[in-house]
Amino acid sequence: MAPFAEPAAARVALLGTGTVGSAVLERLASWRGSPFAEKISLVHVANTRQSASDRSGLAPAEALHRLTLAPQRSSLEAVEAALAGEGARIVIDATASESVAERHAHWLARGIHVATACKIGQGTSLSRWRAIRAAGAAGDVGYGDSATVGAGLPLLRSLRELQTGGDRIHAIAGVLSGSLAWLFNHYNGMRPFSALVRQARDAGYTEPDPRDDLSGEDVRRKLLILARTAGVELEADEVEVTSLVPPELAILSRDSLDAALPALDMPLRERYAEAYKRGEKLRFIARLQDGRARVGLESLPHDHPLAGGAGTDNRVAIWSDRYRTQPLVIQGPGAGAEVTAAGLLDDVLRLSTR
Ligand SMILES: NC(=O)C1=CN([C@@H]2O[C@H](COP(=O)(O)OP(=O)(O)OC[C@H]3O[C@@H](n4cnc5c(N)ncnc54)[C@H](O)[C@@H]3O)[C@@H](O)[C@H]2O)C=CC1
Numbered sequence: 001m002a003p004f005a006e007p008a009a010a011r012v013a014l015l016g017t018g019t020v021g022s023a024v025l026e027r028l029a030s031w032r033g034s035p036f037a038e039k040i041s042l043v044h045v046a047n048t049r050q051s052a053s054d055r056s057g058l059a060p061a062e063a064l065h066r067l068t069l070a071p072q073r074s075s076l077e078a079v080e081a082a083l084a085g086e087g088a089r090i091v092i093d094a095t096a097s098e099s100v101a102e103r104h105a106h107w108l109a110r111g112i113h114v115a116t117a118c119k120i121g122q123g124t125s126l127s128r129w130r131a132i133r134a135a136g137a138a139g140d141v142g143y144g145d146s147a148t149v150g151a152g153l154p155l156l157r158s159l160r161e162l163q164t165g166g167d168r169i170h171a172i173a174g175v176l177s178g179s180l181a182w183l184f185n186h187y188n189g190m191r192p193f194s195a196l197v198r199q200a201r202d203a204g205y206t207e208p209d210p211r212d213d214l215s216g217e218d219v220r221r222k223l224l225i226l227a228r229t230a231g232v233e234l235e236a237d238e239v240e241v242t243s244l245v246p247p248e249l250a251i252l253s254r255d256s257l258d259a260a261l262p263a264l265d266m267p268l269r270e271r272y273a274e275a276y277k278r279g280e281k282l283r284f285i286a287r288l289q290d291g292r293a294r295v296g297l298e299s300l301p302h303d304h305p306l307a308g309g310a311g312t313d314n315r316v317a318i319w320s321d322r323y324r325t326q327p328l329v330i331q332g333p334g335a336g337a338e339v340t341a342a343g344l345l346d347d348v349l350r351l352s353t354r
């Protein structure tokens with residue numbers, strides 16, 4: 001290589017072409033002709049069924065079309081071969097897939113960076129979280145997780161920077177679910193709660209299965225990621241979670257869920273009416289303090305610091321050595337395709353120059 005030659009563009013494989021993956025492709029396409037585009041070469045795109053690869057780079061605006069035109073069968077085995085070549089190699093995980101998350105540590109161990117919106121890698125079992133950390137530390141590879149909590153808000157980054165600066169994290173509390181924030185910001189006891197759940201799902205705020213949000217499972221994962229990043233290595237079952245999903249909804253297949261969503265309506269109308277009588281607001285809150293973690297719906301006074309925000313806002317308070325009395329508060333949109341894709345691609349750009 002000539003002494004001042006530009007490094008080769010990072011070779012990127014995008015897994016997942018749903019709500020978030022499509023927004024990644026749109027953002028990449030919007031970079032056409034800009035210096036950002038020169039840093040990244042999209043060489044592989046896949047969803048559950050199909051994949052398309054091109055060593056010379058797929059045009060992001062045409063990638064979905066390429067998937068339908070000449071589809072290869074989608075296989076996670078094919079990702080490494082598709083990424084082979086000069087430059088940094090990066091997998092973007094925009095799926096909600098257990099089998100993709102299971103491979104994060106493997107890819108890191110093979111020198112492939114991972115940028116993920118999926119929380120299943122770091123937010124489920126402690127052993128998987130440790131495997132990912134260990135694989136990242138062993139090689140010269142990075143794990144981009146900005147989009148896993150707060151859809152790219154500077155939450156994990158702030159926790160890491162505080163600790164790098166010598167602070168211990170004392171406590172974390174807040175709203176970590178964008179879809180539940182949106183639901184409780186819009187619910188006024190008049191429209192059925194189930195109708196709002198459908199609207200949040202159609203807007204791309206919920207998980208592919210909205211029960212993952214309503215059960216508190218998605219928030220459990222996010223709180224685990226925050227806690228572990230703050231040095232509190234909790235197992236998943238150490239988080240106390242109070243679900244909003246009644247047992248009759250929990251047992252249904254995803255196909256029969258939509259028609260049964262009204263089972264949510266009566267219990268939530270009652271919770272809302274109780275809170276309203278006291279002049280309070282319902283908020284789905286995650287708390288970590290003294291090694292204890294819990295997640296559930298709380299009724300908070302209107303002027304409570306965690307009751308603020310609008311839309312899909314996450315609002316998270318962090319107490320540390322320097323923020324002992326007044327916490328650091330981070331607030332902003334915590335769900336949605338565009339912000340999540342931007343968070344993922346921030347990580348990809350960082351990883352591309354490592
Ligand atoms: N929607 C949001 O606001 C946010 C979502 N996320 C996370 O982003 C991830 C994706 O969410 P959505 O786009 O809403 O889901 P989605 O259901 O719209 O899309 C998931 C995509 O993953 C693909 N997929 C599943 N298994 C695969 C495999 N083995 N190989 C390749 N592709 C596979 C599916 O075919 C689909 O294209 C989830 O993990 C979610 O938690 C994170 C932050 C915010």
Ligand SMILES: N[C@@H](CC=O)C(=O)O
Nearest residue numbers: 177178179206207335
């Ligand atoms: N379903 C999630 C999306 C982002 O992680 C949420 O509602 O926060």
